[in-house]
Amino acid sequence: MRLRPFAVLSTVAVSALLLAGCAGDSGASPSETPTASADLCEQVAAPGAVSDGVTVEGEFGEPSTAKFELEQEVPELQRTVLTEGDGDRIGEGEYVSYAISAFDSTNGERIGDAGYGDAEMLPQDVLANPTLAQVIGCATVGSRLAVAFPAQNGAPSEIYIVDVLKAVPSAAWGxxxxxxxxxxxxxxxxxxxxxxxxxxxxxxxxxxxxxxxxxxxxxxxxxxxxxxxxxxxxxxxxxxxxxxxxxxxxxxxxxxxxxxxxxxxxxxxxxxxxxxxxxxxxxxxxxxxxxxxxxxxxxxxxxxxxxxxxxxxxx
Missing domain, CATH: 3.10.50.40 (Chitinase A; domain 3)
Structure with a gap:
Protein backbone atom coordinates (compact mmCIF):
# COMPACT_ATOMS: atom_id res chain seq x y z
CA MET A 1 0.00 0.00 0.00
CA ARG A 2 1.27 3.49 -0.75
CA LEU A 3 -0.04 7.01 -0.57
CA ARG A 4 1.47 9.75 -2.68
CA PRO A 5 1.15 12.87 -0.98
CA PHE A 6 1.55 16.16 0.21
CA ALA A 7 1.72 15.32 3.90
CA VAL A 8 4.92 16.12 5.78
CA LEU A 9 4.36 13.44 8.37
CA SER A 10 6.24 12.57 11.51
CA THR A 11 5.08 9.00 11.99
CA VAL A 12 6.82 5.81 11.03
CA ALA A 13 3.48 4.07 10.57
CA VAL A 14 2.05 6.43 7.99
CA SER A 15 5.18 7.84 6.40
CA ALA A 16 6.04 4.35 5.16
CA LEU A 17 2.99 4.69 2.91
CA LEU A 18 4.05 7.99 1.38
CA LEU A 19 6.00 8.67 -1.74
CA ALA A 20 6.73 12.30 -0.92
CA GLY A 21 6.39 12.40 2.85
CA CYS A 22 9.20 13.62 5.08
CA ALA A 23 9.28 11.37 8.14
CA GLY A 24 10.30 12.60 11.52
CA ASP A 25 10.39 16.37 11.47
CA SER A 26 7.64 18.93 11.18
CA GLY A 27 9.83 21.55 12.77
CA ALA A 28 10.99 23.41 9.68
CA SER A 29 10.20 27.07 9.82
CA PRO A 30 7.67 28.36 7.26
CA SER A 31 10.15 31.11 6.41
CA GLU A 32 12.56 28.40 5.20
CA THR A 33 10.21 27.35 2.39
CA PRO A 34 11.04 29.66 -0.53
CA THR A 35 8.10 28.55 -2.69
CA ALA A 36 5.46 29.30 -0.06
CA SER A 37 3.49 32.50 -0.49
CA ALA A 38 1.89 34.33 2.40
CA ASP A 39 -1.49 34.21 0.64
CA LEU A 40 -2.81 30.67 0.98
CA CYS A 41 -5.86 31.31 -1.17
CA GLU A 42 -3.68 32.25 -4.14
CA GLN A 43 -1.83 28.93 -3.95
CA VAL A 44 -4.86 26.65 -4.25
CA ALA A 45 -4.88 24.45 -7.36
CA ALA A 46 -7.67 25.12 -9.83
CA PRO A 47 -10.47 22.61 -10.36
CA GLY A 48 -10.38 20.51 -13.51
CA ALA A 49 -12.44 18.03 -15.45
CA VAL A 50 -11.17 15.07 -13.42
CA SER A 51 -11.62 16.54 -9.94
CA ASP A 52 -14.98 18.04 -10.93
CA GLY A 53 -16.18 14.61 -12.03
CA VAL A 54 -15.58 12.90 -8.68
CA THR A 55 -18.55 11.85 -6.54
CA VAL A 56 -18.21 10.54 -2.99
CA GLU A 57 -20.11 8.19 -0.72
CA GLY A 58 -19.49 8.27 3.03
CA GLU A 59 -19.71 10.66 5.95
CA PHE A 60 -17.26 13.47 6.54
CA GLY A 61 -14.55 12.38 8.96
CA GLU A 62 -14.79 8.73 7.91
CA PRO A 63 -13.07 6.83 5.08
CA SER A 64 -15.00 7.46 1.88
CA THR A 65 -15.63 5.76 -1.45
CA ALA A 66 -14.98 7.78 -4.60
CA LYS A 67 -16.52 7.25 -8.00
CA PHE A 68 -14.99 8.73 -11.17
CA GLU A 69 -14.34 7.98 -14.82
CA LEU A 70 -11.32 5.71 -15.14
CA GLU A 71 -8.11 6.30 -17.07
CA GLN A 72 -8.56 10.02 -17.53
CA GLU A 73 -5.47 12.09 -18.22
CA VAL A 74 -4.49 14.40 -15.35
CA PRO A 75 -2.14 16.97 -16.87
CA GLU A 76 -1.68 18.89 -13.61
CA LEU A 77 -2.87 18.95 -10.01
CA GLN A 78 -6.61 19.61 -9.78
CA ARG A 79 -8.70 20.40 -6.72
CA THR A 80 -12.48 20.72 -6.36
CA VAL A 81 -14.46 21.59 -3.23
CA LEU A 82 -17.11 18.88 -2.89
CA THR A 83 -18.66 20.33 0.26
CA GLU A 84 -17.63 23.54 1.96
CA GLY A 85 -17.32 23.38 5.73
CA ASP A 86 -18.87 25.93 8.06
CA GLY A 87 -15.78 26.24 10.26
CA ASP A 88 -13.09 28.90 10.28
CA ARG A 89 -10.90 29.42 7.25
CA ILE A 90 -7.34 28.07 7.54
CA GLY A 91 -4.96 30.98 8.05
CA GLU A 92 -1.27 31.63 7.65
CA GLY A 93 0.84 29.86 10.29
CA GLU A 94 -1.98 27.58 11.43
CA TYR A 95 -1.56 23.84 11.68
CA VAL A 96 -4.30 21.78 10.11
CA SER A 97 -5.49 18.23 10.80
CA TYR A 98 -6.86 16.41 7.80
CA ALA A 99 -7.63 12.88 6.61
CA ILE A 100 -7.40 11.27 3.19
CA SER A 101 -8.79 8.39 1.16
CA ALA A 102 -6.74 7.62 -1.96
CA PHE A 103 -7.66 5.78 -5.17
CA ASP A 104 -5.88 4.61 -8.31
CA SER A 105 -7.37 6.62 -11.15
CA THR A 106 -6.73 3.88 -13.72
CA ASN A 107 -8.79 1.14 -12.06
CA GLY A 108 -10.62 2.87 -9.20
CA GLU A 109 -9.05 0.65 -6.55
CA ARG A 110 -8.50 2.04 -3.07
CA ILE A 111 -4.84 2.74 -2.32
CA GLY A 112 -5.35 3.47 1.36
CA ASP A 113 -6.67 5.79 4.05
CA ALA A 114 -4.85 7.96 6.57
CA GLY A 115 -5.89 10.40 9.26
CA TYR A 116 -9.06 8.54 10.26
CA GLY A 117 -9.51 6.84 13.62
CA ASP A 118 -6.39 4.95 14.70
CA ALA A 119 -4.54 5.98 11.52
CA GLU A 120 -4.13 9.52 12.85
CA MET A 121 -1.64 12.01 11.43
CA LEU A 122 -0.05 15.00 13.08
CA PRO A 123 -1.30 18.44 12.03
CA GLN A 124 0.77 20.21 9.39
CA ASP A 125 1.61 23.82 8.64
CA VAL A 126 -0.07 24.43 5.27
CA LEU A 127 2.20 27.35 4.47
CA ALA A 128 5.36 25.26 5.00
CA ASN A 129 4.37 22.64 2.41
CA PRO A 130 3.72 23.97 -1.11
CA THR A 131 1.77 20.89 -2.24
CA LEU A 132 -0.38 20.91 0.87
CA ALA A 133 -1.00 24.61 0.24
CA GLN A 134 -2.20 23.75 -3.27
CA VAL A 135 -4.56 21.12 -1.91
CA ILE A 136 -5.94 22.70 1.28
CA GLY A 137 -4.91 26.34 1.02
CA CYS A 138 -7.36 28.56 2.85
CA ALA A 139 -10.21 26.01 2.94
CA THR A 140 -12.71 26.17 5.77
CA VAL A 141 -12.70 23.54 8.50
CA GLY A 142 -15.26 20.88 7.68
CA SER A 143 -14.63 20.99 3.94
CA ARG A 144 -14.34 17.87 1.79
CA LEU A 145 -12.12 18.13 -1.28
CA ALA A 146 -11.54 16.03 -4.39
CA VAL A 147 -7.95 16.16 -5.60
CA ALA A 148 -6.49 14.65 -8.78
CA PHE A 149 -2.72 14.09 -8.83
CA PRO A 150 -0.84 13.65 -12.13
CA ALA A 151 1.15 10.50 -12.80
CA GLN A 152 4.55 10.73 -11.12
CA ASN A 153 7.74 8.66 -11.02
CA GLY A 154 6.11 5.69 -12.69
CA ALA A 155 3.04 5.78 -10.45
CA PRO A 156 -0.34 6.34 -12.14
CA SER A 157 -2.45 9.39 -11.54
CA GLU A 158 -4.42 9.24 -8.30
CA ILE A 159 -7.62 10.62 -6.81
CA TYR A 160 -7.69 11.81 -3.20
CA ILE A 161 -10.65 12.69 -1.03
CA VAL A 162 -9.44 15.11 1.65
CA ASP A 163 -11.40 15.99 4.80
CA VAL A 164 -10.25 19.19 6.52
CA LEU A 165 -10.81 18.20 10.15
CA LYS A 166 -9.64 21.12 12.29
CA ALA A 167 -7.10 23.88 12.80
CA VAL A 168 -4.73 23.52 15.74
CA PRO A 169 -3.48 26.55 17.74
CA SER A 170 0.27 27.12 17.86
CA ALA A 171 0.32 27.37 21.68
CA ALA A 172 -1.30 25.43 24.52
CA TRP A 173 -4.96 26.38 24.96
CA GLY A 174 -5.96 24.47 28.10
Missing part, protein backbone atom coordinates in the same frame (compact mmCIF):
# COMPACT_ATOMS: atom_id res chain seq x y z
CA UNK A 175 -7.47 25.90 31.27
CA UNK A 176 -4.97 27.78 33.41
CA UNK A 177 -3.98 26.03 36.65
CA UNK A 178 -2.66 27.38 39.95
CA UNK A 179 1.17 27.45 40.09
CA UNK A 180 3.06 24.97 42.27
CA UNK A 181 5.04 26.43 45.17
CA UNK A 182 8.81 26.23 44.75
CA UNK A 183 8.67 25.69 41.00
CA UNK A 184 10.00 28.23 38.48
CA UNK A 185 7.52 30.92 37.45
CA UNK A 186 6.37 31.33 33.87
CA UNK A 187 5.08 34.40 32.06
CA UNK A 188 3.71 34.18 28.53
CA UNK A 189 4.09 36.58 25.64
CA UNK A 190 1.09 37.43 23.50
CA UNK A 191 1.94 34.63 21.05
CA UNK A 192 2.33 32.11 23.88
CA UNK A 193 6.13 32.05 24.09
CA UNK A 194 7.17 31.53 27.71
CA UNK A 195 9.65 33.44 29.85
CA UNK A 196 10.96 31.45 32.83
CA UNK A 197 12.27 32.72 36.17
CA UNK A 198 14.15 30.17 38.29
CA UNK A 199 13.90 30.51 42.11
CA UNK A 200 17.06 31.44 44.00
CA UNK A 201 17.30 28.04 45.69
CA UNK A 202 19.21 24.80 45.25
CA UNK A 203 18.05 22.69 42.34
CA UNK A 204 15.74 19.83 43.33
CA UNK A 205 17.19 16.33 43.30
CA UNK A 206 14.04 14.67 41.97
CA UNK A 207 11.94 15.14 38.85
CA UNK A 208 9.23 17.78 39.34
CA UNK A 209 6.24 18.18 37.04
CA UNK A 210 3.54 20.85 37.18
CA UNK A 211 0.64 21.39 34.77
CA UNK A 212 0.26 25.09 33.99
CA UNK A 213 -2.63 24.65 31.55
CA UNK A 214 -4.90 21.61 31.58
CA UNK A 215 -5.89 20.48 28.11
CA UNK A 216 -8.86 18.33 27.21
CA UNK A 217 -7.48 16.40 24.24
CA UNK A 218 -6.00 12.96 23.70
CA UNK A 219 -3.58 11.64 26.32
CA UNK A 220 0.04 11.23 25.27
CA UNK A 221 1.01 7.55 25.47
CA UNK A 222 4.31 5.74 25.55
CA UNK A 223 5.86 5.70 22.07
CA UNK A 224 3.71 8.53 20.72
CA UNK A 225 5.01 11.17 18.35
CA UNK A 226 3.96 14.52 19.77
CA UNK A 227 3.82 17.94 18.14
CA UNK A 228 5.02 20.42 20.74
CA UNK A 229 6.59 23.75 21.52
CA UNK A 230 9.29 23.80 24.19
CA UNK A 231 11.41 26.34 26.04
CA UNK A 232 14.46 25.10 27.94
CA UNK A 233 16.31 26.88 30.76
CA UNK A 234 19.43 26.01 32.78
CA UNK A 235 18.45 26.07 36.48
CA UNK A 236 21.88 27.30 37.59
CA UNK A 237 22.18 30.27 35.22
CA UNK A 238 18.51 30.93 34.49
CA UNK A 239 19.43 31.26 30.80
CA UNK A 240 17.65 29.54 27.96
CA UNK A 241 19.71 26.97 26.09
CA UNK A 242 17.19 25.81 23.49
CA UNK A 243 13.71 26.75 22.30
CA UNK A 244 11.43 25.71 19.47
CA UNK A 245 9.90 29.18 19.69
CA UNK A 246 13.19 30.73 18.57
CA UNK A 247 13.20 28.38 15.59
CA UNK A 248 9.80 29.55 14.43
CA UNK A 249 7.83 26.29 14.53
CA UNK A 250 6.84 23.40 16.80
CA UNK A 251 8.85 20.19 16.87
CA UNK A 252 8.01 16.50 16.54
CA UNK A 253 10.42 13.58 16.83
CA UNK A 254 9.22 10.04 16.05
CA UNK A 255 8.55 8.09 19.22
CA UNK A 256 9.27 11.08 21.49
CA UNK A 257 12.89 10.03 21.90
CA UNK A 258 13.83 12.88 24.24
CA UNK A 259 15.75 12.67 27.51
CA UNK A 260 13.96 10.48 30.09
CA UNK A 261 12.68 13.33 32.27
CA UNK A 262 11.18 15.09 29.25
CA UNK A 263 9.44 11.89 28.17
CA UNK A 264 8.05 11.34 31.66
CA UNK A 265 6.67 14.89 31.63
CA UNK A 266 4.78 14.16 28.40
CA UNK A 267 3.30 10.75 29.13
CA UNK A 268 -0.28 10.85 30.37
CA UNK A 269 -0.69 14.57 29.68
CA UNK A 270 -3.56 15.72 27.48
CA UNK A 271 -3.27 17.59 24.20
CA UNK A 272 -3.79 21.31 24.79
CA UNK A 273 -1.83 21.22 28.06
CA UNK A 274 1.19 23.27 29.05
CA UNK A 275 3.59 21.41 31.32
CA UNK A 276 6.45 22.74 33.44
CA UNK A 277 9.12 20.17 34.29
CA UNK A 278 12.36 20.36 36.29
CA UNK A 279 14.74 17.55 35.28
CA UNK A 280 17.73 16.52 37.42
CA UNK A 281 20.94 15.53 35.57
CA UNK A 282 20.33 11.79 35.96
CA UNK A 283 17.11 12.11 33.89
CA UNK A 284 18.60 14.63 31.46
CA UNK A 285 22.12 14.43 30.02
CA UNK A 286 23.85 12.67 32.90
CA UNK A 287 26.16 13.84 35.66
CA UNK A 288 29.35 14.19 33.60
CA UNK A 289 29.85 17.74 32.24
CA UNK A 290 32.50 16.45 29.84
CA UNK A 291 30.15 13.96 28.21
CA UNK A 292 27.66 16.60 27.04
CA UNK A 293 27.36 20.39 27.06
CA UNK A 294 24.38 20.00 29.40
CA UNK A 295 25.93 17.23 31.47
CA UNK A 296 25.58 17.78 35.22
CA UNK A 297 22.88 20.41 34.75
CA UNK A 298 19.34 20.57 36.10
CA UNK A 299 17.07 21.59 33.25
CA UNK A 300 13.73 23.40 33.23
CA UNK A 301 11.32 23.00 30.32
CA UNK A 302 7.98 24.56 29.50
CA UNK A 303 6.20 22.26 27.04
CA UNK A 304 3.10 23.09 25.01
CA UNK A 305 1.43 19.88 23.80
CA UNK A 306 -0.28 20.68 20.49
CA UNK A 307 -1.08 17.21 19.14
CA UNK A 308 -0.07 13.59 19.54
CA UNK A 309 -0.03 10.59 17.27
CA UNK A 310 -0.14 7.13 18.81
CA UNK A 311 2.37 4.49 17.77
CA UNK A 312 0.90 1.87 15.42
CA UNK A 313 -0.43 -1.25 17.09
CA UNK A 314 1.73 -4.34 16.77
CA UNK A 315 0.55 -6.67 14.05
Missing amino acids: EKQDPTDGMPTVKLAEDGEPDVSVPNTDAPKELQISVLKQGDGTEVADGDTTLLHYYGVDWETGETFDSSWSKGAPLSIPGNTYVPGFVQALEGQKVGSQVLVVIPPALAYGEDPEAHDLGGKTLVFVIDILATQHAPAAQ
